[in-house]
Amino acid sequence: MGMFKRLFNFYINASIHVAFGVFALTHVTIKTFGFIGDDHLAWFLFFGTIVCYNFIKYGVEAKKYIIVANPYQKNIQIVSFLAALIGSYHAYFLQRDIWLGILVLVLLTGLYAIPVLPNARNLRNLGGLKLFLVALVWAGATVVLPTLGSLHTVTWDIWVETAQRFFFVLALLIPFEIRDLRYDDPALRTLPQRFGVWRTKLIGVLFVLLFYVLTFFKDEVLEVEIIVKTLLFFGLIVLMFSFGKNQGRFFASFWVEAIPIAWYFLWVLCLCWC
Template identity: 30%
Template structure:
């Protein structure tokens, strides 16, 4: 009886550990954030009434997965493997993540050429260099990563994400980039910028220790939250101007969810709060649009 009880106790402990391991793998392998990029790309098609291009969405997914795992390539290349880091999961599986990054790059390139995506190759390369250079110095030790430039990193994130998830699918679909498309891009830029500010709050101590000036370091954590909420309010103004009916209701609802996440953000919140909820606000955004148009 004791052995059976011990087995049951062990099984009961193993299930939460398994769930935790799966959640960590999903979040810290960047599969989750790449999925957010995939669905935001799909959302662009839904909002514009254009037929969904799965190859384009997969290209965005794989490109995002590559970019977010390039630091693992750098660490593996340098043989860097310090224990006790905040990024313990990423350090533990850095070789596997480096392999994922390389396979994602191969997959993205294959889709680009096999399906003949109609987005300028040099623009793709430029955004790739900006994205990789955000965390990895392109000349390694000679130049600091772009995230070290004062106040720049949130704008880089918003710019790349809005271009890739809005303008890429529209250009690939041969849609003329005029006022309507630019307003959609501006909306996405503001929404992503509001969320990106939360990661400045998360990284406040790290950025201060590395002498990187960010908005929390300039105006404080509280005012950074207010700035994020102001951006969401401006986003709602544009949404109200460009949408109506169920889509407007859905986008307003998604913005309210994002606002709650912003309001409760603080440096003391665990990293999973940002990895799951702040990034997850993008999935909520897609879900409300999808339901509004279903």
């Protein structure tokens, strides 16, 4: 049991779980629009997520962004280097059209983690802005990039799906914001600090409503998509009222981050059922 617990903790702390979430959402986009799946892109995003998230969590605190003293973090650093190598292999096979989108997302991620000017704060420390930046990167990575990788035109329905993914990720970030309330510097002015826990949950409900309602703004929408997003809608509404400041240790970092994976499996099950 002790070994399993250590492996599970490492799985979470090394950002492998969140990487599976990105991987799953990439395949959700592929199934939603009937794209020909680009396995190289999906795996590039998986390993790239591990690298980016670990850099943001641990690298920005390391000396010169590389040197870490903590042995546990060194193990995570090794995983990150291996992920970077494997991700680079998959990057070699990506379509040329996709690289501009990747560069934009990498730039946004860099601005999130690294101060642009000496003694300046990064975008991660600008309170509510970080939520929208994270959601924007996720939406771009899991909707726009698969579209470009499949050589499809970015149509109205793609933009609607991108907006939906944006609000979906914003909703998932609400439990993290409330969880971190006790640790965040008051100067950050996060949503819970500005509006309190209850009103922040209501904002989360608004994000969920926008996510769902936008489904019906598409020119073409499949019955299975409506079924899956209806299930997600009710699940996310329940989520918003099932947690507080005192969450279980893995409520946000495992269960909430598993929702994108659940979305993918809902798609698979509904396709089989229908």
